Amino acid sequence: MAEEKSNAEAYWKANLRLITGCLIVWALVSYGFAILLRPMLAGIPVGGTDLGFWFAQQGSILTFIGLIFFYAWKMNRLDKQYGLGE
Amino acid sequence: MSQFAINVLFVGASFALYIGIAIWAKAGSTKDFYVAGGGVHPVTNGMAIGADWMSAASFISMAGLIAAGGYANSTFLMGWTGGYVLLAMLLAPYLRKFGKFTVPEFIGDRFYSRTARMVAVVCLIVASVTYVIGQMAGAGVAFSRFLEVDATTGLIIAAIVVFFYSVLGGMKGITYTQVAQYIVLIIAYTIPAVFISLQLTDNPIPALGLFSDHTASGEPLLSKLNEVVTALGFNSYTGMVDNKLNMVLFTLSLMIGTAGLPHVIMRFFTVPKVADARWSAGWALVFIGLLYLTAPAVASMARLNLMTTIYPDMAGQVENYDAAAADSIAYADRPNWIRTWEETGLITFEDKNNDGKIQFYNPSADFSDRGWKGNELTVNNDILVLANPEIANLPGWVIGLIAAGGLAAALSTAAGLLLAISSAISHDLIKGALNPHITEKGELLAARISMSVAIVVATYLGANPPGFAAQVVALAFGIAAASLFPVLMMGIFSKRVNNKGAIAGMLSGLLFTLVYIFVYKGWFFIPGTNNLADTPANWVLGISPLSIGAVGAIINFAVAYIVSNASEQPPQEIQDLVESVRYPKGAGGAVDH
Numbered sequence: 001m002a003e004e005k006s007n008a009e010a011y012w013k014a015n016l017r018l019i020t021g022c023l024i025v026w027a028l029v030s031y032g033f034a035i036l037l038r039p040m041l042a043g044i045p046v047g048g049t050d051l052g053f054w055f056a057q058q059g060s061i062l063t064f065i066g067l068i069f070f071y072a073w074k075m076n077r078l079d080k081q082y083g084l085g086e
Numbered sequence: 087m088s089q090f091a092i093n094v095l096f097v098g099a100s101f102a103l104y105i106g107i108a109i110w111a112k113a114g115s116t117k118d119f120y121v122a123g124g125g126v127h128p129v130t131n132g133m134a135i136g137a138d139w140m141s142a143a144s145f146i147s148m149a150g151l152i153a154a155g156g157y158a159n160s161t162f163l164m165g166w167t168g169g170y171v172l173l174a175m176l177l178a179p180y181l182r183k184f185g186k187f188t189v190p191e192f193i194g195d196r197f198y199s200r201t202a203r204m205v206a207v208v209c210l211i212v213a214s215v216t217y218v219i220g221q222m223a224g225a226g227v228a229f230s231r232f233l234e235v236d237a238t239t240g241l242i243i244a245a246i247v248v249f250f251y252s253v254l255g256g257m258k259g260i261t262y263t264q265v266a267q268y269i270v271l272i273i274a275y276t277i278p279a280v281f282i283s284l285q286l287t288d289n290p291i292p293a294l295g296l297f298s299d300h301t302a303s304g305e306p307l308l309s310k311l312n313e314v315v316t317a318l319g320f321n322s323y324t325g326m327v328d329n330k331l332n333m334v335l336f337t338l339s340l341m342i343g344t345a346g347l348p349h350v351i352m353r354f355f356t357v358p359k360v361a362d363a364r365w366s367a368g369w370a371l372v373f374i375g376l377l378y379l380t381a382p383a384v385a386s387m388a389r390l391n392l393m394t395t396i397y398p399d400m401a402g403q404v405e406n407y408d409a410a411a412a413d414s415i416a417y418a419d420r421p422n423w424i425r426t427w428e429e430t431g432l433i434t435f436e437d438k439n440n441d442g443k444i445q446f447y448n449p450s451a452d453f454s455d456r457g458w459k460g461n462e463l464t465v466n467n468d469i470l471v472l473a474n475p476e477i478a479n480l481p482g483w484v485i486g487l488i489a490a491g492g493l494a495a496a497l498s499t500a501a502g503l504l505l506a507i508s509s510a511i512s513h514d515l516i517k518g519a520l521n522p523h524i525t526e527k528g529e530l531l532a533a534r535i536s537m538s539v540a541i542v543v544a545t546y547l548g549a550n551p552p553g554f555a556a557q558v559v560a561l562a563f564g565i566a567a568a569s570l571f572p573v574l575m576m577g578i579f580s581k582r583v584n585n586k587g588a589i590a591g592m593l594s595g596l597l598f599t600l601v602y603i604f605v606y607k608g609w610f611f612i613p614g615t616n617n618l619a620d621t622p623a624n625w626v627l628g629i630s631p632l633s634i635g636a637v638g639a640i641i642n643f644a645v646a647y648i649v650s651n652a653s654e655q656p657p658q659e660i661q662d663l664v665e666s667v668r669y670p671k672g673a674g675g676a677v678d679h
Contacts, residue, residue: 008665008668008669011669012668012669015668019175019176022171022175023171023175026168026171030164030168030337030341031334031337031338034160034164035327035330035333035334035337036330036334038326039326046297047296047297047298047306047307047308048297048305048306048307048308048309048310048312048324049297049306049308049309049324050324053157053160053308053324054297056157056160056163056164057152057157057160057163057296057382058163058293058296058379058382060163060164060167060168061163061164061167061371061375061378061379062375062379064167064168064170064171064371065368065371065372065375067171068170068171068174068175068364068367068368068371069368071174071175071364072174072361072364072365072367072368075179075361075364076361076364079361079670083671084669084670084671085361085670085671086359086360086361086670086671086672086673
């Protein structure tokens with residue numbers, strides 16, 4: 001019982017770590033590169049404008065798609081590893 | 087064949103397709119009728135979520151706003167996609183494990199309080215009705231153009247179609263109808279974009295064309311666009327934005343609103359497995375991304391086409407923009423698409439300097455040195471996507487296709503929202519509180535009445551919408567962000583938040599956000615009742631009413647946390663419930679409901 005509980009706790013902690021990591025990337029590409037840090041990326045030209053503009057209009061969306069699939073894949077492994085899947 | 091006949095043919099054929107699929111799927115399985123997505127592969131489900139999610143705001147309105155605002159309106163692109171990351175990681179899998187049907191039901195059970203459930207019902211209704219207003223505004227624009235009637239008549243026709251479509255019932259619940267709607271809307275959006283991208287940049291992929299060279303001038307497309315718009319006194323298309331705080335808050339508000347919108351969350355209650363909730367969110371974003379990566383290309387290309395239609399000398403290599411600006415087209419020679427849109431009242435012209443030519447420029451810029459006495463052409467942002475094929479001289483069938491796509495987007499989302507509203511009223515409010523012994527027939531009747539009332543209210547307010555379709559929808563997101571998302575998230579990630587905290591949090595988030603919006607947009611969106619003019623100078627710290635949802639959400643989190651810590655712990659069985667929601671193991675089948 002106690003072992004089961006600590007296993008579940010470890011699973012939840014691993015999940016929280018994974019979520020934190022993904023959300024840092026999520027915030028970095030959208031609020032970071034596309035808005036607040038755009039002036040710093042202004043020197044990198046992309047098709048008539050700069051990298052920050054690309055992140056605002058396309059780059060962040062592509063990153064979001066990648067993040068969700070990475071999370072889903074990683075969680076499936078965690079589910080199996082901790083024996084908590086369906 | 088006249089354009090009118092082609093439009094009717096395309097719209098009619100697409101409707102026949104949806105109804106045909108509905109009848110076929112109904113005959114195939116009655117279970118599928120209720121459990122949208124039960125036993126459906128995550129890819130298929132993702133496509134259905136895409137159709138449910140992408141509304142008139144995404145299809146008709148968004149590219150027009152990006153075209154008008156340029157970089158500043160990238161917020162819509164990031165906000166409406168970034169929310170899926172939150173949904174996939176913070177809500178969807180756990181709500182699926184919990185295994186109930188409506189959002190208020192989860193809140194009522196997790197916070198062991200009927201009051202909490204009722205407050206959630208109110209939040210849901212306010213957010214969803216606001217959202218439907220945006221849909222009605224968008225669908226009204228589409229109908230008025232394609233049936234060649236004025237905007238108000240278009241709106242009333244839209245209301246009647248939405249009424250039959252939703253109250254007919256079931257249509258919405260069938261995953262395959264939505265898959266068909268997704269396919270219609272993505273084809274309708276992409277085909278004209280491909281043509282236009284080829285015309286302007288020789289690149290058949292619009293998303294790449296956006297960053298390619300403009301064929302006629304040899305410069306990058308975006309540089310060319312910047313030169314043209316700044317020559318007419320507009321802000322640079324790709325330029326930076328001074329008010330970064332507002333831009334961040336607006337994006338955040340759209341993101342957490344996306345994750346808090348009940349009609350989207352409902353889709354995840356019914357996927358077969360917890361893991362499928364995660365995959366479905368990913369696939370949904372892939373299918374949404376197909377439109378959202380094309381939208382910024384449509385926006386910039388349509389803006390350039392619009393400008394070079396009025397100022398033909400600006401189309402190629404330009405040595406002197408002042409000279410090119412002097413040679414705009416004469417009003418008498420205006421293209422047909424301007425004439426047809428003038429009939430809807432969504433394009434208006436007034437020859438202020440009586441030179442017979444059209445001067446179209448930033449109304450707040452001063453070009454008296456060019457002999458201009460004010461901007462003469464007013465173009466409603468919401469028409470840009472619909473008018474796009476006409477502006478680019480594409481064949482008539484492309485225009486018919488756009489009509490079918492725009493209506494698919496507006497109707498599928500309106501139906502989904504009305505279903506969320508009616509289930510909250512019949513299931514949560516009436517069955518859950520007022521009259522638990524209501525018959526199934528009575529529940530259905532209540533659902534239909536509440537749908538009808540919502541349509542009437544939304545149509546009335548849609549006649550004078552508090553903004554363009556996408557902006558009205560953005561208000562709905564702010565409301566969902568401030569009221570529902572924080573308590574849903576805390577309900578899963580904190581065992582400490584109790585009934586008192588949740589109720590206080592939802593109420594303070596909702597009231598704060600609504601009051602801020604109403605002060606600028608009019609009380610209950612009734613035109614003329616606003617206390618302050620809706621201009622940046624009046625906004626507190628430069629935060630627009632569209633962005634305030636993010637602040638409301640922070641208030642909701644803070645109030646819930648403080649109130650909960652000042653009062654007792656939730657009972658042990660609730661803490662066990664939270665624990666169980668966190669692990670996929672032991673999730674039952676999708677609920678039949």
